[in-house]
Amino acid sequence: xxxxxxxxxxxxxxxxxxxxxxxxxxxxxxxxxxxxxxxxxxxxxxxxxxxxxxxxxxxxxxxxxxxxxxxxxxxxxxxxxxxxxxxxxxxxxxxxxxxxxxxxxxxxxxxxxxxxxxxxxxxxxxxxxxxxxxxxxxxxxxxxxxxxxxxxxxxxxxxxxxxxxxxxxxxxxxxxxxxxxxxxxxxxxxxxxxxxxxxxxxxxxxxxxx
Numbered sequence: 001x002x003x004x005x006x007x008x009x010x011x012x013x014x015x016x017x018x019x020x021x022x023x024x025x026x027x028x029x030x031x032x033x034x035x036x037x038x039x040x041x042x043x044x045x046x047x048x049x050x051x052x053x054x055x056x057x058x059x060x061x062x063x064x065x066x067x068x069x070x071x072x073x074x075x076x077x078x079x080x081x082x083x084x085x086x087x088x089x090x091x092x093x094x095x096x097x098x099x100x101x102x103x104x105x106x107x108x109x110x111x112x113x114x115x116x117x118x119x120x121x122x123x124x125x126x127x128x129x130x131x132x133x134x135x136x137x138x139x140x141x142x143x144x145x146x147x148x149x150x151x152x153x154x155x156x157x158x159x160x161x162x163x164x165x166x167x168x169x170x171x172x173x174x175x176x177x178x179x180x181x182x183x184x185x186x187x188x189x190x191x192x193x194x195x196x197x198x199x200x201x202x203x204x205x206x207x208x209x210x
Contacts, residue, residue, distance in 0.1 A: 011049050011059070014039050018060035023105035027057055027113040058123050061110050065127040068103045072134050081141030083185070089138040090184060094165065094177035104169055132158070143192040156191065160184050 017039035021030045032053055036043045050056040075092040079085040093100070114120040135154035143153045161184055168175040 007049065010041070010045065012063065014041065014046055014049060014056070015060045015063035018056055019064050019102060019106055022057065022060060022109055023102040026109045030057060032056065054117075054119070058120060061106060061120075061123060062127065064103055064106045065131075068100070069130055069134060076134075076138060083142065085140070086138045086142060086185065087181065089134070090161070090181040091177070093161065094180055096177065101169075104165060108166060108169070128158075139188075143188065153188075153192070157184060157188065160187055 014035065018030065018035045021034045021038050025034065030053075032043050032046055035056065036046055039046075046056060050059065072089055072092055075088045076085050077088075079088055110120065110124060114124055132152070132154040135157050139153055139157065146152045161180070164175060164180040164183060167173050168180065
């Protein structure tokens, strides 16, 4: 039996392996045996730490989400509110390194599987709460407060980001990270009204110039 103190290490090892398998095989195609082989452990060890296959795959999604959101927070760091902070988030989310590509593939597969699995939808909803908080932080100073009854700005950014990134990953569309990033920023700037203080400054500048 594995030592008690090893549990967090083993669970992370197995979740990391499961993420690799899901990115290649999808949720439906991922088996306990595949994950065990990727992790270099026995299926018995996986059964010791996870109740069943669905539990393992769900925990793998949570692991990927927590890992990625920590990267996003680190990428924004102590940047002040404004465009630079948003660009830092988007550039990281759209980077082509292996782990971010894996993150996108796991999430794309999770969304597809959630169509038929209510429990997975609940997990996704829970993870989206913290993701939207990260987006709100990135948008600070760039958009007004959400008006009652309207779709939140974080949802809008997420929708455009997901739509273009998924199109880039799953089709032959000629889209790169810079194009996607700039389109997101352009769309937000078109939808978000200019804050009143900025409008007043421009009006005063125009009057002075005249």
